[in-house]
Amino acid sequence: MLNIKWLFDLVQVHSTPGDETDLNDYLTKEFKALNLDVQTHGQYAISTTVNGFDESKPTVLVGAHTDSPGYIVEKVSTRRLKLVKLGGASFDGDKTKAVVKTDSNLYNVNLRKEETDDETLYFCDYVPGVKAGDRVCFASNPILSDSGELVAPFLDNRVGCFMLLEVAKKFADAELPFNLVLGANGTEEMCGFGAKVLAKATDPDFVICLDATYTSEEQGIKMGDGAVITLSDASVLLSIKQRENLLELFYDFGVEIQTEVYNYSGTDSRAFPMMGNPAPVIALLLPTEGNHSPNEKCDLEDLDKMLEAIEALLDHSKEYHVW
Numbered sequence: 001m002l003n004i005k006w007l008f009d010l011v012q013v014h015s016t017p018g019d020e021t022d023l024n025d026y027l028t029k030e031f032k033a034l035n036l037d038v039q040t041h042g043q044y045a046i047s048t049t050v051n052g053f054d055e056s057k058p059t060v061l062v063g064a065h066t067d068s069p070g071y072i073v074e075k076v077s078t079r080r081l082k083l084v085k086l087g088g089a090s091f092d093g094d095k096t097k098a099v100v101k102t103d104s105n106l107y108n109v110n111l112r113k114e115e116t117d118d119e120t121l122y123f124c125d126y127v128p129g130v131k132a133g134d135r136v137c138f139a140s141n142p143i144l145s146d147s148g149e150l151v152a153p154f155l156d157n158r159v160g161c162f163m164l165l166e167v168a169k170k171f172a173d174a175e176l177p178f179n180l181v182l183g184a185n186g187t188e189e190m191c192g193f194g195a196k197v198l199a200k201a202t203d204p205d206f207v208i209c210l211d212a213t214y215t216s217e218e219q220g221i222k223m224g225d226g227a228v229i230t231l232s233d234a235s236v237l238l239s240i241k242q243r244e245n246l247l248e249l250f251y252d253f254g255v256e257i258q259t260e261v262y263n264y265s266g267t268d269s270r271a272f273p274m275m276g277n278p279a280p281v282i283a284l285l286l287p288t289e290g291n292h293s294p295n296e297k298c299d300l301e302d303l304d305k306m307l308e309a310i311e312a313l314l315d316h317s318k319e320y321h322v323w
Contacts, residue, residue, distance in 0.1 A: 002304065003165070003169070007150070007159070010023070010026065010162055011152040012140045013158075014135065015137075015154070015186075016101075016136075017189045017190035018043075018186065018191075019135050020043075020067050020187075027164070030165050031048045031182075034165075034169060036168060037049070039201070044194040044197040045185035045195075045201065046184050047181055047183040047201065048181070050167075050172065050176075051171075051173075051175070053181075054179060057177065057178050058178045059179040059205050060178045060179065060180055060181065061182075061202050061204035062163075062164060062183070063182075063183040063198060063207060063208070063210065064157055064159075064161050064163065064164055065188030065195070065211070066194075067157075067187060067190070068089075068137065068156060068157065069086060069189045070085075070135055070138075071084065071085055071089065071135065071136040071137070072133060072135055073100075073130060073132050080124065080125060081125070081127075081130060081136075083111075083123060083124060083136055086189065087292070088292045089138070089293075090292055091113075091138070091293055095113070096110075096111050096294050097294070098111035098137060098139055099136065099137055099140075100130060100134060100136050101134060101137070102127070102130050102134045103129075107130075111123075111138075112124065137153070138154075140153050144300075148300040149299055149300070150298050150300060151296070152295075152296060154296070155288050157211050157212055159212055159303070159306075160211055160286075163307060164182045164183075164210070167310055170307070171314070181204065185268070192271060195269070195271030198271070199274075204279050205323065206317065206322070207272055207279050207281040208314075209267055209269035210306075211285045211286075212287075212288045212291060213285035214288065214289070219259075219260055220258070223287050223288070223289065223302060225256060226256035226302060226305040226306070227258070227284050227286055227287075228258045228260050228284070229246060229258070229259050229283070230259075230266075231243055233261075233263060233265060234265055235267050235268070236266065236269055238282075242322065243259075245320045248320060249322065250309065250312060255308050255312050257309060258287065260285075266283075279323070284309055284313070
């Protein structure tokens with residue numbers, strides 16, 4: 001059974017691009033509770049290896065990113081704070097609830113936007129001790145419906161971090177023919193530095209990149225129908241043979257899966273080939289609605305199906321020539 005408390009905890013952690021310390025600390029605490037050692041790769045990433053590392057074995061990396069879009073304080077006045085967006089954060093209407101993070105405190109504030117002829121400006125309430133460079137994110141009050149739909153900010157990509165903990169729990173005592181490394185990196189929503197650091201630090205032979213994606217009426221991608229494999233985007237281009245091997249694997253083991261094709265955005269999975277690493281990279285994503293807003297939504301059934309897909313990849317991807 002999934003430990004949903006992990007996910008509820010994760011979506012309440014303040015973690016904007018470049019300021020992922022609190023989330024790294026939470027993951028480190030939970031990994032250590034599972035008797036796993038954690039390595040820190042500067043400010044950009046952390047990783048842990050399940051059941052030790054054997055240099056004679058290949059390495060499989062399951063990775064997720066720790067940041068979500070937010071805002072950074074640009075200018076402080078006694079009346080309000082002027083903000084700059086970090087990533088693609090958005091909200092409906094002219095205001096929403098938010099949280100300011102300073103070096104010592106968290107403050108609940110109102111986040112506002114003002115439209116001009118040239119741009120959209122963002123402001124929030126003044127708080128004591130705030131400085132330029134402090135961070136603002138949406139306020140989080142996760143709500144789980146009777147039908148199993150979770151509404152909360154930051155599902156992109158706290159869901160991926162949640163899956164890392166579930167995989168650690170699931171494979172804690174497994175004997176595997178490869179080193180299983182779980183990695184969490186920052187700055188996916190801005191700059192993408194973290195994944196490059198993680199790629200160099202872990203040097204994997206196969207990568208499963210976890211993230212969130214959008215539902216799509218045109219492509220038939222729905223919540224409740226399982227995780228999504230990206231066949232093409234701005235980061236991933238699977239060959240026809242790779243697609244067929246993956247779909248055969250999931251079909252043979254009864255894993256419900258969806259696929260998507262587009263080219264206008266992508267995940268930080270691009271970091272691995274950009275670093276010269278030839279490892280095949282599979283982007284496995286959770287279908288969500290309201291992406292990057294205060295009210296992202298997912299179906300808990302898809303979390304079970306996503307974990308099933310990860311298990312199938314870890315247990316059988318080699319024999320199906322996925323890598």
